[in-house]
Amino acid sequence: MTDTEQAPRGRATAEMVAARAQVSRVAVSRAFNPHTSLKPEKRELILKIAQELNYTPDRAARALVSxxxxxxxxxxxxxxxxxxxxxxxxxxxxxxxxxxxxxxxxxxxxxxxxxxxxxxxxxxxxxxxxxxxxxxxxxxxxxxxxxxxxxxxxxxxxxxxxxxxxxxxxxxxxVLQRDGIDQAVALLQGFGARRIAYLSGAEKSRANTSRERTLRQVMADRGLAPPVVARGDFSYDSAYQATIDLFRVGDGADAIFAANDVGAFGVIDALRHELKLRVPEDVKVIGFDDIAQSHWKSYNLTTVKFDxxxxxxxxxxxxxxxxxxxxxxxxxxxxxxxxxxxxxxx
Amino acid sequence: MTDTEQAPRGRATAEMVAARAQVSRVAVSRAFNPHTSLKPEKRELILKIAQELNYTPDRAARALVSxxxxxxxxxxxxxxxxxxxxxxxxxxxxxxxxxxxxxxxxxxxxxxxxxxxxxxxxxxxxxxxxxxxxxxxxxxxxxxxxxxxxxxxxxxxxxxxxxxxxxxxxxxxxVLQRDGIDQAVALLQGFGARRIAYLSGAEKSRANTSRERTLRQVMADRGLAPPVVARGDFSYDSAYQATIDLFRVGDGADAIFAANDVGAFGVIDALRHELKLRVPEDVKVIGFDDIAQSHWKSYNLTTVKFDxxxxxxxxxxxxxxxxxxxxxxxxxxxxxxxxxxxxxxx
DNA sequence: TCACAGAATGAACACGTTTTCATTTCTCGT
DNA sequence: ACGAGAAATGAAAACGTGTTCATTCTGTGA
CATH class of the missing domain: 3.40.50.2300 (Response regulator)
Structure with missing residues (x-):
């Protein structure tokens, strides 16, 4: 053994592994890449020594060439x-x-x-x-x-x-949103909702645009009047404020469709804690996403999910x-x- | 201009920029590294050409040598x-x-x-x-x-x-947790809390161990009996279940200190929706972290913050x-x- | 035993930078 | 006008790997 270069200063390199395994550096490279021809026992030996030396191929170098x-x-x-x-x-x-x-x-x-x-x-x-x-x-x-x-x-x-x-x-x-939104509107319609509002997400977001337009079309197809739109930006705080404005400045709604679940949480909290309305008795709320928090008891949100x-x-x-x-x-x-x-x- | 190699196939390289700017490849490298000596107007020219060619130094190559x-x-x-x-x-x-x-x-x-x-x-x-x-x-x-x-x-x-x-x-x-926890315990003590419970986080987590031990010591210093411990793992669901067990199987508590805010949300929801107890009137709750959700109206959580x-x-x-x-x-x-x-x- | 195909092997090259070092050019005080 | 020091410049080496290609080894069928 060449004990002179025993000091593993810094990072181990393929060269060092090769030296110890008495093989060429190329063999080390092959040992780490499947679908290359290398005698099994040799590959095994190289991998064992590599582990001893704490060696892993450098991904920067690998990226450079491959x-x-x-x-x-x-x-x-x-x-x-x-x-x-x-x-x-x-x-x-x-x-x-x-x-x-x-x-x-x-x-x-x-x-x-x-x-x-x-x-x-x-x-x-x-x-x-x-x-x-x-x-x-x-x-x-x-x-x-x-x-x-x-x-x-x-x-x-x-x-x-x-x-x-x-x-x-x-x-x-x-991502096709029509089916989920149609099921949501059908449910609201079944409960006799008359004034349905849409609480938007960030205006420039494509997801928001698509959800809003799809909702419009689904409602039209079902013979419902177009939704009232309240502007938010996907955040809890914007939804909270927009909901308050919707009822204080605007004419309110008996169902609110939020562009995402977090927005729906803001809607629910504004309704309950600021406007003293009951959900779902006074106002029904539906979100979009089905995030992990949506089943939390404080919200327990009905929502459009994509897996x-x-x-x-x-x-x-x-x-x-x-x-x-x-x-x-x-x-x-x-x-x-x-x-x-x-x-x-x- | 050497229009023969006009085709910018794949990614632009320093060599191409150098050729177009009539300088050496080293100059291009210097143009992108501050604190190197390069004539300002030359650097400017190189950067301009680089932008035209959509060139950025390859970080893999850079990493390899630097x-x-x-x-x-x-x-x-x-x-x-x-x-x-x-x-x-x-x-x-x-x-x-x-x-x-x-x-x-x-x-x-x-x-x-x-x-x-x-x-x-x-x-x-x-x-x-x-x-x-x-x-x-x-x-x-x-x-x-x-x-x-x-x-x-x-x-x-x-x-x-x-x-x-x-x-x-x-x-x-x-991260020194003692001050915040001491303030929390003082507040609970001021409201006359008698049975204080600790809802733990993941057992192996160092943050949890430290919080639990600090709480113990602070309570001892203030002459309070040691906290009852309920086992969670930082998650909402585990906290929810542990709280139910604490009251159904155990003897309950009049104040609960949760290892993190998300756990505190689980505690609050279990108290309100499952055990039909009021927060804070019947049970007081304190969390740890001060995450963005903690100010949401449904929870409005008192918590130990580190900025x-x-x-x-x-x-x-x-x-x-x-x-x-x-x-x-x-x-x-x-x-x-x-x-x-x-x-x-x- | 021989020829041959296929597997196994290593030397040399390539990847796109930064760094070192020696050389050239500039700047400024006298 | 001169010299010295600083600034500017480019040639060559280095970084650690994958890939290509030519060579050697192995096993098989005749």
Missing amino acids: GRSHLVGVIVPDVCSHWESQEIDALTTALQAEGFATLLFKTRTDYSMDEQLLAYMRGFNPDSVIAFVENVKPHTLARFLDRAVPIYVHYPLPGTSEEAEDDPLHDRLN LDERVRALVRLILRRLNNPDAPGFQETLNTRLVVRGTVG | GRSHLVGVIVPDVCSHWESQEIDALTTALQAEGFATLLFKTRTDYSMDEQLLAYMRGFNPDSVIAFVENVKPHTLARFLDRAVPIYVHYPLPGTSEEAEDDPLHDRLN LDERVRALVRLILRRLNNPDAPGFQETLNTRLVVRGTVG
């Missing part, structure tokens, strides 16, 4: 929004299992896109990018990420051709498929929504 | 826990401003450490690592991260020498100081806590 960083960029306006944090959580778990790591970036909270951020992110060379900032055009994202193919979470507008339209240039996850696990699985499928077929045309996945009935309606 | 990945690893058991998600959010914002990116890793939810995860993470070469898994010994973390110096969030146990003790080998953020911004600033200071002084002895920062009084006490 063009794969194994990083997935995630752009969020607000990590602690409940829905976002739950998606990040599930996504990180799923990606980790596939050998990827989640790289987090924060952008402006008004859901506008930030070109400087894209350039910044590009420096880290993510293999793929998932943007929660839905209003950004996919080709803008693509222009800034030369290597990575962005994944576009798409909320098709109802009544347009968007639902069917193919997009050969980008990978897309379509998180299903969504994450779809995203991971898109990522992996794209990495295995870099030049294939755009892949698509589609997700549906459904109503979860709890205590805030009837 | 030894700085500009990645900060964050290990969390659960991203969507409210407190964690808020810290991740604030941390990401702060790090982004300093040119770093947050690399997210999930570990087991029982707060035990996962050596396999550490080895996995090491491959990404983070410059620094912040572990929310407080029970891991800092030298274990250090052994797995040869280059990065881990930052240890330390909850000193009261009555031991830990508060004063220096640790020259690791960077440390001390998130202050904490994040301290962490970033530790990270930067360490990177600028790789061989310096361990740095320390200290944070205090205080009570925020809202509606769940008196």
